[in-house]
Amino acid sequence: MLVEDEPRVAGFIAKGLREQAYAVDVARDGEEALYYAAVNQYDLVILDVMLPVKDGYAVCRELRSSGFRIPILMLTARDAVDDRVAGLDCGADDYLTKPFDFKELLARLRALSRRTAQPSRGRYQRQQPKHQSH
Numbered sequence: 001m002l003v004e005d006e007p008r009v010a011g012f013i014a015k016g017l018r019e020q021a022y023a024v025d026v027a028r029d030g031e032e033a034l035y036y037a038a039v040n041q042y043d044l045v046i047l048d049v050m051l052p053v054k055d056g057y058a059v060c061r062e063l064r065s066s067g068f069r070i071p072i073l074m075l076t077a078r079d080a081v082d083d084r085v086a087g088l089d090c091g092a093d094d095y096l097t098k099p100f101d102f103k104e105l106l107a108r109l110r111a112l113s114r115r116t117a118q119p120s121r122g123r124y125q126r127q128q129p130k131h132q133s134h
């Protein structure tokens with residue numbers, strides 16, 4: 001899922017991703033993003049910070065607090081350390097500063113997908129006590 005309110009930017013990213021054989025849904029604001037995430041299954045979320053209704057940080061926090069574990073890549077507009085820290089603190093896995101090179105976006109998506117492909121999904125799993133069997 002791509003969350004971006006600027007039609008030109010959203011169109012550019014979605015087109016590029018579709019050319020790489022990604023299926024893309026575009027959400028235009030924070031509430032729409034949360035709705036889509038509730039009704040669809042995604043492998044990855046590209047989340048712009050500057051969004052109407054609810055900004056990217058709020059969306060990210062809500063997703064994470066509801067147990068949503070899919071990788072989130074934040075798009076930050078400014079190259080400010082505070083923005084990047086805020087993004088990572090709210091539960092994003094990675095960030096990219098606008099304007100970015102599309103090749104870098106693709107490389108980061110591939111890296112995030114590799115992480116998701118692992119069966120444990122990065123979840124800490126306690127060893128089962130011996131008397132429990134499945």
Ligand code: CA
Nearest residue numbers: 005006048050
């Ligand atoms: Ca935006």
